[in-house]
Amino acid sequence: MKKKTVSLLALPLTLAATSFAAMPAYNQLGFTPKSSKIIVIPGNEANALEVREITGKKVMELEGPYALEWAASGEEVQVFDISKIQKPGTYLLYRNGERLGTPIDISKDVYKDLGIAALKWFYLQRASTPITAEYAGMFARPEGHPDTLVKIYGENRTIKSPRGWYDAGDYGKYIVNSGITVFTLLELYENFPEYAGKIKTNIPNEFPKLPDLLEEVRWNLDWMLTMQDADGGVFHKVSTLKFSGSVMPELDKADRYAIGKSVTATLDFAGVMAQASVVYKKFDKAYADKMLKAAEKAYAWAKQNPSAFYTQPSDVNTGSYAPGNEDGKDEFRYASTELYRATKKKDYLEDLKANPFNPNGPWWGDMNFIAVMRAAEEPALFGELGNTAKKLLLDEANSLQNLVDTTGYRSPIHEWNWNWGSNSAVANNGMILVHAYLLTKDTKYLTGAQAALDYLLGKNPMLISYVTGYGVRSARNPHHRPSEADYTDDPVPGMLVGGPHLGKQDINLDGKEHWKCEDYASANLPALAYLDNRCSYATNEVAINWNAPLAYLANALHAIYNK
Ligand code: G3I
Ligand code: 9MR
Numbered sequence: 001m002k003k004k005t006v007s008l009l010a011l012p013l014t015l016a017a018t019s020f021a022a023m024p025a026y027n028q029l030g031f032t033p034k035s036s037k038i039i040v041i042p043g044n045e046a047n048a049l050e051v052r053e054i055t056g057k058k059v060m061e062l063e064g065p066y067a068l069e070w071a072a073s074g075e076e077v078q079v080f081d082i083s084k085i086q087k088p089g090t091y092l093l094y095r096n097g098e099r100l101g102t103p104i105d106i107s108k109d110v111y112k113d114l115g116i117a118a119l120k121w122f123y124l125q126r127a128s129t130p131i132t133a134e135y136a137g138m139f140a141r142p143e144g145h146p147d148t149l150v151k152i153y154g155e156n157r158t159i160k161s162p163r164g165w166y167d168a169g170d171y172g173k174y175i176v177n178s179g180i181t182v183f184t185l186l187e188l189y190e191n192f193p194e195y196a197g198k199i200k201t202n203i204p205n206e207f208p209k210l211p212d213l214l215e216e217v218r219w220n221l222d223w224m225l226t227m228q229d230a231d232g233g234v235f236h237k238v239s240t241l242k243f244s245g246s247v248m249p250e251l252d253k254a255d256r257y258a259i260g261k262s263v264t265a266t267l268d269f270a271g272v273m274a275q276a277s278v279v280y281k282k283f284d285k286a287y288a289d290k291m292l293k294a295a296e297k298a299y300a301w302a303k304q305n306p307s308a309f310y311t312q313p314s315d316v317n318t319g320s321y322a323p324g325n326e327d328g329k330d331e332f333r334y335a336s337t338e339l340y341r342a343t344k345k346k347d348y349l350e351d352l353k354a355n356p357f358n359p360n361g362p363w364w365g366d367m368n369f370i371a372v373m374r375a376a377e378e379p380a381l382f383g384e385l386g387n388t389a390k391k392l393l394l395d396e397a398n399s400l401q402n403l404v405d406t407t408g409y410r411s412p413i414h415e416w417n418w419n420w421g422s423n424s425a426v427a428n429n430g431m432i433l434v435h436a437y438l439l440t441k442d443t444k445y446l447t448g449a450q451a452a453l454d455y456l457l458g459k460n461p462m463l464i465s466y467v468t469g470y471g472v473r474s475a476r477n478p479h480h481r482p483s484e485a486d487y488t489d490d491p492v493p494g495m496l497v498g499g500p501h502l503g504k505q506d507i508n509l510d511g512k513e514h515w516k517c518e519d520y521a522s523a524n525l526p527a528l529a530y531l532d533n534r535c536s537y538a539t540n541e542v543a544i545n546w547n548a549p550l551a552y553l554a555n556a557l558h559a560i561y562n563k
Contacts, residue, residue: 021098025409028458028471029114030105032561033088036447037106038410039080040459043067047096049080054090054103070408072418072527073461077408102472111453111558114470116201117494118551119185122216123203124482124492125544127173127223127249128162135202139492141482144249145171145256150238153259153313161238161258164223167319168543169480171252172239175227176310176321177364177545178220179268179334184431184548185217186272186279187373188555191438195559209283221276221291224269228294229261232301234269236260236310239318246484246534262310263302264322267331268367270298274338275374292342299335299348302328323365333357334367337374341381352385359392362428363421364545369396369428373435390439397436397445400429404451409527411455412448418526420538423466423499426452427549434556446560453553456496461527467550468542469493477534479541484534495542496550500530506538 022042031037039049044067051060060082067076085091088107093100124131124139128147133140150161164173165181189196189211197211207215227235235258244252273295281288302308310322333355340348352371362369376393379386400412407413412433417425430452437445457465458473465471468478468491475497476490483491502524507517517536523529530539 021095021100023463024093024101025459025461025463026101026104027454028102028465028473030107030110031450032108032110032557033086033106034561035083035450035557037081037083037085037104038451038454038459039082039093039101040077040409041080041095041100042075042077042461044076044078045095049100050094051082051085052092052094054092059085059087059091068408070461070527072413072415072525073409074525074528075408075461079408079410108562109558111554114457114467114494115551115555115558116199117470118467118496118547118554119199119213119216120201120203121492121494121547122165122185122219122544123201125165126219127164127166127171135204138488139482139486141248141486142250144252147173147238147256149256151255151257152235153257153316159226159258161223161226161256163226164220164238165544166249169478169537169541170239170243170318171249171481172237172318173223174237174239174319174321175224175234175265176236176262176268177319177543178224179265179272180362180364180367180370181544181548182217182220182224182272183275183370184545184552185213186275187431188552189213189279191434192556192559195562196555199555207284210280214280214283217276218280221272224272225291225294227258227265228269228298232266232297233261233305233308234266234298234301236262236265237319237321239316241316241318243318244481246481248482248485251485257316259313259316260310261308262322263305263308263328264310264326264331266298266302266305266308267328267335270295270302270335271331271338271367271370273298274335274342278342295335295339295342299339302332302335306332321364326365329355330357330361330366330368330371333371337371337382341374341378344381349382349385356385357389357392359396362432363425369393369432373432376435376439393432393439394436397433397448400433401436401444401448404448409455409459409461410451411459412452413455418501420501420503420505421498421543421546422501422526423456423496424543424546424549426455426499427496427546427553430553431549431556434553434560437560446557449553449557453557456550456553462500462530464530464532466497466499468495468497475532475540477532477540479534479537494547496546497532497540497542498538498546500527500539502526502529503538504529506536 091104240254273291277288277292336351357371375382375389412429433448465474520531
């Protein structure tokens with residue numbers, strides 16, 4: 001790391017260089033007055049950075065700092081901390097007399113609309129109901145997939161399996177991915193009941209006693225309940241045998257199947273239903289009791305079928321949500337933790353003690369950290385396991401905070417996060433940092449959580465907001481059938497796209513229809529391997545388990561900074 005100084009001899013080059021001054025990367029929505037405010041500028045100039053009010057009045061000047069390398073993008077970058085500016089207003093950046101970037105909004109509600117939109121998207125993803133203009137404006141659409149005649153794959157019977165959310169850019173409904181998603185949305189409610197219990201998302205009010213957030217989650221819980229078979233086992237997914245073309249939901253008429261009864265789906269179901277029974281009890285005890293009963297029945301089935309892992313039938317190509325190397329232990333830890341919390345029955349605690357959680361995850365394929373969050377929040381209930389969980393959580397939070405404090409883009413991103421859905425890993429890391437703040441009230445963790453949201457909203461080497469419709473330059477072409485096929489130029493708003501990684505699973509699969517995805521084939525660094533094109537389902541799709549931690553993070557930071 002070195003600091004270059006500019007000699008007078010180099011001045012002409014420098015002047016030439018400033019006409020192509022590097023674009024600054026920062027949260028394109030702006031900042032709340034008391035939050036940390038980080039500006040990242042690629043390069044290594046000595047020139048100072050000025051911050052001026054929109055009136056032109058200079059309020060801050062920062063010398064060009066030492067540059068840092070960021071291996072994920074191969075860049076040298078300089079980091080400017082303008083957090084001391086707390087007066088609400090609109091600000092501009094200047095360097096060497098030239099304005100950089102776009103105006104910066106500092107105000108208390110900068111994330112409020114985003115938080116609402118990230119939650120509202122779940123309504124727009126509903127199966128089995130018309131989405132009306134009263135609630136969805138130009139994103140209204142007819143009902144898709146009533147799912148009242150779903151065939152049980154491999155058997156000669158059918159079930160009714162209506163409601164639920166489309167998983168992502170496709171029209172499948174998947175129990176495993178519903179698990180972490182519903183946990184995250186209910187965790188937002190549990191961690192911030194005052195704020196999250198009052199958010200208005202303008203959705204149908206089928207259950208007047210329920211806050212909008214819980215009304216929306218119930219749409220998926222109701223579907224999940226239809227997926228439990230009489231023996232307590234839970235089907236893995238509902239989908240067509242093959243992914244549909246790029247059509248609107250109502251035009252996807254192929255038969256729908258409930259495919260595979262799996263131990264992972266059954267345990268994720270058990271954990272979600274146990275947590276939901278606690279959350280909904282005060283609103284609808286009968287519904288809560290029904291969910292708890294289903295949870296215990298599912299757990300019992302799983303204990304009887306611990307190796308019933310999902311295998312994709314050869315004539316099915318929709319999502320599998322089966323990483324292949326699974327042992328089910330993390331799902332058992334998650335389910336036993338939530339069931340013990342909901343029932344206080346010692347058997348569940350004994351199971352957890354015999355199979356204690358580790359700090360892996362959280363992602364749909366590893367639920368360990370979901371169990372850690374639950375137990376860390378309930379030390380009185382989980383005793384020594386609760387203390388262990390709190391230590392695991394704070395150890396991970398400190399590791400993430402160190403990345404924020406010491407790496408180029410000041411973001412909580414582990415090397416191993418650069419996978420399919422990398423943006424959701426960043427959002428989940430932000431959620432862990434919020435949990436660390438809630439447990440300790442140490443505001444350093446808030447700067448870490450803020451850093452995660454900043455990355456998703458523009459503080460990244462792609463200089464893009466990865467959330468459709470939010471930011472001065474945001475993802476426009478997600479792999480999302482309703483956005484592709486609806487004749488509306490704008491994508492459905494409030495969706496977090498998957499984000500960069502080097503897997504490139506969407507390139508050269510068949511040498512034909514993926515030709516557009518070749519555009520990012522040459523990207524050889526993880527933070528740069530992203531393509532804002534519908535062909536790129538590996539980097540530019542959307543998914544319910546990605547939007548949930550975005551919704552958690554945006555609403556949590558809004559709630560905390562507006563207490
Ligand atoms: O966890 C391993 C990691 O240990 C390893 O180092 C890395 C590199 O090989 O792979 C990691 O596993 C990856 C896994 O995602 C977790 O990130 C797999 O390679 C990768 O193929 C897998 O991708 C999943 C993808 O479906 C393909 O199966 C995504 O997580 C998952 O979000 C995505 O989900 C799809 C649904 O199937 C269908 N609906 C759309 C949805 C979003 O694209
Ligand atoms: O649209 C599908 C997306 O939801 C999945 O995440 C992705 C990977 O399983 O597959 C997409 O479907 C593509 C299929 O895999 C290959 N033919 C083109 C399909 C649409 O892009």
